[in-house]
Amino acid sequence: MGHLDHFQYLLLMAGCLLITLPLEFVLGARVYRRAVGLAFAVIPVVIIFSVWDIVGILRDHWSYSPRFTTGVKLIFGMPIEELVFFVVVPLCGLLTYEAVGQVLRRTRGRSRVGELGPHA
């Protein structure tokens, strides 16, 4: 795994995208397919939390392992992985929110039809 170490953070983020993909295409979250809304929600989050991240870096609240990150830095030393994180995590959150909405709508719809339980 040695040569993959530098991509560990990015691979973790890729895993988050992969594992949430069925929410869009199986449960019908329709978040990727509403890209304008996705951008409307994610861009302010990226800006606000990047500022927080940079404050944390400059004030020495946290740092990032050189071993498990690519070393690509953006402004004020923010690793590119953090930018990816601030896109991926809200995106996964919205996929979850919309998927939960779909499931709740379906179960409510079903309970209206059949209150008699599984043997009805």
Place this chain on the structure above:
Amino acid sequence: MPEYTVLTVVAVFAVVVAELVYFKSGIFATAQYWWSIVIIFAFQVLVDGWLTKLSAPIVIYSTDEFLGLRAPWDIPIEDFGFGFAMVTLAILLWRRWLDRRPSVEEGDGG
């Protein structure tokens, strides 16, 4: 109080106030939001647990800048406030977009 702790409290407070006085989406009264938060926190434990594990941390925290309480595993408890604020803000903005646009459900996404 440590700085990360203070910033986390401020962020959680700010997001809640933003909902109550500005967005007024009503998400805090919905099962959809709270089920989502429960699921998201469960997955946060896995992802954040990996990021912060002291045996091979990806993100390294200065011990002076947070309360020093790590749970579950090695996750600084402040991270859950950070995650709550980030995801809740994203949902608030998403709801804002959903509720403000005309009810044209098809042909979107571009």
